[in-house]
Amino acid sequence: MEIEVIKGDITEIQVDAIVNAANTSLLGGGGVDGAIHRKGGPSILEACYAIRNKQGGCDVGEAVITTAGKLPAKYVIHTVGPVWNHGNNDEDLLLESCYKQSLALAVANGVKTIAFPNISTGIYRYPKDKAAVVAVSTVQAFSEKEKLDRVIFVCFDDENYALYNRLLTPEG
Template identity: 50%
Template sequence: MKIIEGDITALDTDAIVNAANTALLPGGGVCGAIHSAAGPELAAACRSLAPCPTGEARITPGFELIARHVIHTVGPVWHGGQNGEAALLAACYRNSLVIAAQHSLHSIAFPAISTGIFGYPEDQAAKIAVSTICEWAGETAAMPQIYLCCFSHSTRGHLEHALHQFQEGTC
């Protein structure tokens, strides 16, 4: 697993993950950037896959992206943490990894799912992302290269802290 700061749409990976909405329509933030970079064919491909319930994932071609595929997953909206948000966020990462394995993908890049307009606290989301990915990695033989791509320095800091805590066994 590698944590990088940058533009997820510019990565040369087998797949990038789109923090999508349930209708899989172009939106704001990461979703809007991915749809814009991929071109209008992405929205057309998504229409046949919608709706996508929170925690689930779907795959499409990458179209005009460098990445060959886009895995769309719908993260939970933060409502204080008492409404199953953690389990749903973990399911986003796990289900995206399952799709990557089913399609024999060798590399996948994740954004910080649900931390934008969905309001999930970055520190808590980072712990869930890191622990879910690491636990999944321990259960699979065919492990793709995983990138956690963040747009901001603060998100990167939360991810690095969460990875360090996981490695130390304190989270």
């Protein structure tokens, strides 16, 4: 499995599935969540409403899958990352669960290529360096058991891009 990092806009990545750093309501919000809903169009929100009606939203550390609407992907996997509370509320385990749940949903739906944003590092204030370690180590451990063709970490800012690049470069 190929694991790579790029700097860019996750809504423009051509993969089977992109991951959305959602909130528990699944109704869109700021950051990457808002961008995915705006660019993907109303079919994503309609699918999220259907999930809410069935199960009442999405808990922290969990993931659900919907159509990608007008995005160049086939699916959006919505996962709810933890809000950082100085590491006092199992944030590492919850963030790890976001990646594991998203990857498991990808495999279950025949996804071969998936793109992740930097989950919880925006308004949820998860320290970027700590989040990068959790993300990379979880994806690497998953790649030893399950096979996807490609996982892309899509970084919106230079700081995350440098952190992921360092973790994914053998001499880093």
